[in-house]
Amino acid sequence: MTTRSYFLAGFLAAAGALAFAYYLQYAQGLDPCPLCIFQRIAMAGVGLFCLIGFAHGPGVGGRRIYSALAALSAVLGAAIAARHVWLMHLPADQVPACGPGLDYLVDVMPLAEVLSTVLRGDASCAEVKGAFLGISLPAWTGIYFLMLAFGALAGIFGRFTRGRA
Known part of the structure; x- marks a missing residue:
């Protein structure tokens, strides 16, 4: 496999x-909670580092750097998804109260405080809005992030040729 086709x-x-x-948001009407949005940002990070790796077509050192950055994004996404699943399984009396929307938080708080508030979660994140085969969408997302992380590890430790895709 070539480096470009891998990325x-x-x-x-x-x-x-x-x-x-x-598609789930706009065609099916499943509005994302703040943790879902953070998972999307992590997924975009994986995609961005892979797109840069594809465009660059680096040698071994560059491939390892781009793969490590993609793996870091995937691991962060998996951690956010795990937090989301944990919140969904809390007893109802332990779920944090609903907070303001992400847009409002970004407008009135410093970034570090926004991150802290969102990662604490709230009742909107604890609600199961969708599932497939009895597994919640955040759990599926966490599984997908782990698969991407293992794929990125292959980029760090695997052998590739440096040709065209």
């Missing part, structure tokens, strides 16, 4: 996941 596959996987998320 193209990673980009298409991330872009496909984001396209599905937007």
